[in-house]
Amino acid sequence: MAAPLGPSISHSHHAMTHLDLMHGRDYSGQRISGWLVQEKFNGLRALWTGKELVSRNGERFNAPDWFTAGLPDVPLDGELYAGVGTRGRIANTLARHKSGKDGDWKGVRFMVFDAPAFSGGFAERAIEVALLIQETRPANCFAVRDVEWSLPRLRKELRVLHKSGGEGFILRDPSAPYVAGRTDKMLKFKSRSLY
Numbered sequence: 001m002a003a004p005l006g007p008s009i010s011h012s013h014h015a016m017t018h019l020d021l022m023h024g025r026d027y028s029g030q031r032i033s034g035w036l037v038q039e040k041f042n043g044l045r046a047l048w049t050g051k052e053l054v055s056r057n058g059e060r061f062n063a064p065d066w067f068t069a070g071l072p073d074v075p076l077d078g079e080l081y082a083g084v085g086t087r088g089r090i091a092n093t094l095a096r097h098k099s100g101k102d103g104d105w106k107g108v109r110f111m112v113f114d115a116p117a118f119s120g121g122f123a124e125r126a127i128e129v130a131l132l133i134q135e136t137r138p139a140n141c142f143a144v145r146d147v148e149w150s151l152p153r154l155r156k157e158l159r160v161l162h163k164s165g166g167e168g169f170i171l172r173d174p175s176a177p178y179v180a181g182r183t184d185k186m187l188k189f190k191s192r193s194l195y
Helices: 087-094 122-136 151-163
Strands: 022-026 036-040 044-048 053-055 076-081 109-114 141-143 168-172 181-189
Touching: 036 122, 036 151, 036 181, 044 087, 044 109, 076 087, 109 122, 122 141, 151 168
Parallel strands: 022 181, 109 141
Antiparallel strands: 036 168, 044 053, 044 076, 076 109, 168 181
16 A cells, blocks of 8 residues: 655755755666656756755845745755746846846746655655645746656657757656765756757
8 A cells, every 4th residue: 555645854854955956967878768757947946945045056046025935845946947048037137146126036937846855756756846836836836747758759859849949858767766966867868869
């Protein structure tokens, strides 16, 4: 009998920092059968520590209160994103970290792809992220959807994504725990992965 779903928080990650972020490697022919696929957004990596929004380098984003209102008191790993081709604009306005002006944050979304403090494999954590965001309903925060595709389908979808200006996909081992640093349980699938 499966254990009931519900946030099982790992005690080792209560004080989450940017140094605890998980980073993927490039796909280079690894076996990925059964892995989950998420779109790779070309935004700014961000960590909601449970109290504040920080960059991958640990600098605090001066997000307005309305942007962080409703975010839960648990760490969330994601990206600040405002659509295809907007990374430069986001970097110029938000990466200054001094800017908390509402205008700079209009249209920016916090795309959450993981919850580092939850135990279990990625597939379990992804469910927890979706439930948590559905429950707390933060205004500009969205759970990134994941799917399971075969390698031929993944290559086909990557070509379609490129035509619309997208960057690529992140592949994740569904059973992998959240670990700090680079891991081969999370792979970047971009244009060079086609050949």
